[in-house]
Amino acid sequence: MNQRSSNLLDEALGLDQVIEPWPLRGQVVAIEDQVETSGSFVLHHLLKRSLSPNSSNVTIFIAFSQPFSHYDRILRKLGCNLVSQRDNSRFFFFDMLKLQCPDEGITPEGGLIALYGKIHKTISALPEISWKNVSIIIDDLSLMEVAANGSSDYVLDFLHYCRTLTSEFDCSLITLNHEDIYSSEDRPTFFIQMEYLADILIKAEPLATGLATDVHGQLTVSNKGRNKVSNFHFKVKENVVECFYPGRS
Amino acid sequence: MAAAKTRTSTFSRNLSTAAPSHGPGLKCGPNGTVFLSSGIPDLDKILGGGFPLGSLVMVMEDAEAPHHMLLLRNFMAQGLVLGQHLLYSSPARDPRGFLGTLPSPAASKDDKSRERDPDQEKGLRIAWQYKKYFGENQLDGQRDGKHEYSNEFDLRKPLERHFINGPRIDCVSIQDCPDLSTLRDRCATFLSQFPRNDGSISCAGRIAIQSFCAPQRAYSNMEWDMLSFIRSLKSMVRSSNSVAIITFPPSLLSPSFCKRWQHMADTLLSVKAIQDEDKELAQLLTGYQDMVGFLNVHKVARINTQVY
Numbered sequence: 001m002n003q004r005s006s007n008l009l010d011e012a013l014g015l016d017q018v019i020e021p022w023p024l025r026g027q028v029v030a031i032e033d034q035v036e037t038s039g040s041f042v043l044h045h046l047l048k049r050s051l052s053p054n055s056s057n058v059t060i061f062i063a064f065s066q067p068f069s070h071y072d073r074i075l076r077k078l079g080c081n082l083v084s085q086r087d088n089s090r091f092f093f094f095d096m097l098k099l100q101c102p103d104e105g106i107t108p109e110g111g112l113i114a115l116y117g118k119i120h121k122t123i124s125a126l127p128e129i130s131w132k133n134v135s136i137i138i139d140d141l142s143l144m145e146v147a148a149n150g151s152s153d154y155v156l157d158f159l160h161y162c163r164t165l166t167s168e169f170d171c172s173l174i175t176l177n178h179e180d181i182y183s184s185e186d187r188p189t190f191f192i193q194m195e196y197l198a199d200i201l202i203k204a205e206p207l208a209t210g211l212a213t214d215v216h217g218q219l220t221v222s223n224k225g226r227n228k229v230s231n232f233h234f235k236v237k238e239n240v241v242e243c244f245y246p247g248r249s
Numbered sequence: 250m251a252a253a254k255t256r257t258s259t260f261s262r263n264l265s266t267a268a269p270s271h272g273p274g275l276k277c278g279p280n281g282t283v284f285l286s287s288g289i290p291d292l293d294k295i296l297g298g299g300f301p302l303g304s305l306v307m308v309m310e311d312a313e314a315p316h317h318m319l320l321l322r323n324f325m326a327q328g329l330v331l332g333q334h335l336l337y338s339s340p341a342r343d344p345r346g347f348l349g350t351l352p353s354p355a356a357s358k359d360d361k362s363r364e365r366d367p368d369q370e371k372g373l374r375i376a377w378q379y380k381k382y383f384g385e386n387q388l389d390g391q392r393d394g395k396h397e398y399s400n401e402f403d404l405r406k407p408l409e410r411h412f413i414n415g416p417r418i419d420c421v422s423i424q425d426c427p428d429l430s431t432l433r434d435r436c437a438t439f440l441s442q443f444p445r446n447d448g449s450i451s452c453a454g455r456i457a458i459q460s461f462c463a464p465q466r467a468y469s470n471m472e473w474d475m476l477s478f479i480r481s482l483k484s485m486v487r488s489s490n491s492v493a494i495i496t497f498p499p500s501l502l503s504p505s506f507c508k509r510w511q512h513m514a515d516t517l518l519s520v521k522a523i524q525d526e527d528k529e530l531a532q533l534l535t536g537y538q539d540m541v542g543f544l545n546v547h548k549v550a551r552i553n554t555q556v557y
Contacts, residue, residue, distance in 0.1 A: 035511045035547060041555045067487060073280055073553040081259040097484040100477055142509060146480050150473035178512050184504035238556055 008243035009045065012221035012230040013200065020055045022133045024172040027225070028163060030198035032179040037217035039204035041236045043139055043176050044071070048080045050135045051090060057133040058126060059085075060092045060119055064143035068093050077239045092122055099147045108148035112158040119162070123169055134171035136162060141177040141194070152190040163197060179203065199224050207233070219243065271450045274331030275302070276398050280553040285333070285453055285492055286399035288323030293399055296549055297557065300492045300516060302453060303445065304550040305483045307514035308496040310460065314522035316542040317496040321457050323402050324494055326351040328455040330400060330408075334417040336439040338432055339459040344420040347459075348413045352402040423461075429478045432458075436482055436493075443490040454491035456482075461497045472506050479513050515550035 010016040014023040029046070033039030050057045061071070071093075072082045085091035094115070101111035123134055138144065144155050162173050175194070182191035195201060201222040207215060214235060221230045235242045271277070276284045276298060284299035293299040300306055310317045328335050329351070337344055421435050436456060443454045461475070479495065486493045499507045499519075511517055521543040523530065531537040549557050 035508065035517070038551075044555055070553050074555050077554075084259055097487070098481070100481065142512065143480065146473070146476050146509070149477060178508065181505055181508040181512065184508060236556055238554070 007241070008230065008232045008245070009042070009219065009221070009234075009241065010049070012223060012228070013046075014223075014226070015049050020133075022050065022055060022057050022135070022172065024050075024135065024174075024200075025132055026166050026170045027172050027199040028166060028197050029172065029174040029200045029202065030194055031174070031176045031202045031204070033176070033204040034178065034180040034206065036206040037204045039176055039202070040065075040139070041234075041241055042202055042204065042219070043137060043174070044074050044078060045241055046135075046174055047071070047137060048075060048078045051075075051080050051082075051085050055133065056090075056130065057135060058090050058092070058130050059135045059137060060094065060122055062094045062096060062115070062119075062136065062138045064096045064099070064147060065139045067097060068095065079239065089126075094118065096144075096147065101148055108151040109154045109157075112144075112148060112154050116158055116161045120165070123165065123171065131169045131171070134169060136165065136171060136173050138173075138175045141175050142181055145190070156190055156193055159194065159197065204234075218246075272332075272452055273397055274328070274333055274399075275450060275453055282552055283450060283490070285455070286327050286331075287320070288325075288327030288399065288402060289320070290399045290401060292544070295546060296516065299399070300494075301550050301552050302450070302490045302492060303487045304492055304515035304552060305479075305486055305513065306492065306494040306516040306518065306550075307510060308494065309511075309517070309519035310496050310498045311519075311521045311542070312498055312500050314520070314542060316520040316522060316544075318459075319404070320518070320520065320544075321459055321494065321496060322351050322404070324455065325457050326353070326402055326408055326412075327400060328453075329412040329415070329418070330354055331397075332417070332452070334419075334439070334442065334452065334454040336419045336421065336436065336454070336456045337459070338421040338423055338435075338457070338461075340422070340424050342422055342424050344422050348418070348420075349407060351408040351413065352404045353406040353408045354400040355403040355406075429474060433478055433481060437485060440485050440489040440491055445488050445490055450490045452490070454489065456486070456491060456493035458493070458495045461495050462501045472503070476506065476509055476513070479510065483513060483515075511547070514548060515552065517546075517548035519545045519547060521545070 013029075017023070024046075031039045031042045047059060047061070050059050063071070068082070075082050082091055082093075086093060096115070099111060099115075101108040106114070119136060123131065126134070141155065141159075144158075145152050148154050159173075159175075165171055166173055177191065177194060179191070182188035185191075201220075201224075203220045203222075204217055205220070206217050215233045216235050218231060218233050221228075223229070232243050232245050234244075271283060274285055276286075278284045278298045278301065282301040282303075284293075284301055286293050286299045287296070308317050308320055325335055325337060325348075337347070339347060341347065419435065419439060421432055423429075423432055426432065439454060439456065443450075443452060482493055482495075497510065499510075502510065523537075523540050523542050534540065551557065
């Protein structure tokens with residue numbers, strides 16, 4: 001990719017400048033969305049950026065939501081071939097669609113510990129120079145809770161363990177969760193903890209005025225490290241996400 | 250979809266020739282998806298072709314009106330008429346009784362004019378607000394061959410017996426079931442008949458689960474069990490050539506779990522009754538007196554794509 005059109009999202013995340021070393025290293029990025037406005041396009045965009053040919057980044061993708069074929073098709077349109085990245089050991093796909101604890105003697109705690117072990121093993125097996133450039137992407141956290149049969153404490157423990165990876169190996173952790181599930185809860189401990197853990201918070205919300213053809217929603221990026229909050233509108237297309245300030249589509 | 254051989258560049262020649270021809274009632278869509286009809290042609294149009302195979306449709310019921318049954322009836326009848334397999338589950342003691350209420354396909358209209366003659370309004374139609382702005386030509390173009398994919402149904406006429414008594418239907422009652430493992434196993438057996446592979450699809454399956462909820466079974470982890478059932482159904486459906494539709498009453502769920510269920514759905518619809526004698530609505534909507542309810546499309550399935 002010679003002329004990469006960086007957009008407002010890249011700017012807000014610090015991805016518009018150099019991407020080697022990976023600007024999000026050592027950081028926890030939490031993406032939040034709602035039923036009306038899905039935030040998975042942010043995940044796809046970050047996945048594409050992390051697998052850019054200009055970087056040597058390695059991505060571990062933990063999928064609770066969709067099978068590999070789904071992401072493969074989407075990323076292909078975005079200009080990234082997941083199959084060849086997987087063959088070149090730059091992309092590791094952990095298919096967790098069928099994981100269900102308790103099941104066959106695996107407790108929720110046990111299942112998540114096993115998953116963490118697998119991630120740790122995969123990273124340790126990489127050459128040491130790659131350690132700084134690992135991204136762990138989880139899609140999505142609410143389904144991890146379902147897989148753990150509601151034991152949110154174990155899921156939170158798992159996330160804390162993953163956070164230690166960000167300090168031990170300097171990798172980045174990118175998660176997707178659904179804010180509207182927790183906003184109707186009495187004690188949204190899990191969600192608040194996640195927001196607290198996050199260094200960068202990306203919220204995808206619908207427009208206050210409702211549906212529109214030209215604008216699919218608004219993104220609010222809160223970057224605690226840079227002490228910066230950005231807000232802009234977006235439109236999701238097949239091969240790109242267009243971001244623009246309100247009023248300029 | 251992943252090929253086994255290694256590639257040196259990111260370009261790969263697409264070796265598949267024309268799209269494989271599929272069995273009746275199936276239509277190819279973009280991004281490698283194949284659609285089947287919801288049984289309501291207008292709804293198919295709104296959804297961009299129909300329900301994609303491998304997707305989970307969820308319908309939020311209105312506690313005050315049984316309009317979700319109309320959606321289910323059309324969905325089930327459409328499958329039976331086209332020779333697709335059906336698994337139906339309901340809280341009733343004998344779900345088979347419901348099959349007698351399935352509608353028969355309406356007699357095809359031979360004339361080209363689409364006058365909205367009130368006597369012709371036999372079936373369930375979506376009174377799309379802006380329909381009157383579309384020219385007639387646009388709607389007539391797809392007449393030919395349409396009956397191989399979707400039908401208009403006449404709700405006043407019951408479906409012929411031979412469709413209902415065939416071997417392609419299975420019914421499950423979830424009344425008096427201690428847990429969901431029976432239903433899960435029946436779904437798994439049913440779906441194993443339609444595994445997804447890259448070839449042409451000979452047959453598709455439909456699962457219709459009506460009023461999925463269990464207020465009387467209130468042991469502590471029931472909500473999570475139901476959620477994990479939906480999740481496992483979704484993943485089974487995803488790897489098969491079928492569509493599952495679940496209707497549920499949102500008022501019987503806690504708000505947080507209701508949101509979780511909504512996020513599970515690939516396609517999310519809701520039905521709401523229209524009050525009789527609502528003067529404001531009568532002014533707002535044309536044909537108000539013929540309308541029975543609102544159908545809201547909250548989410549449309551995005552399989553293999555990030556756009557609608």
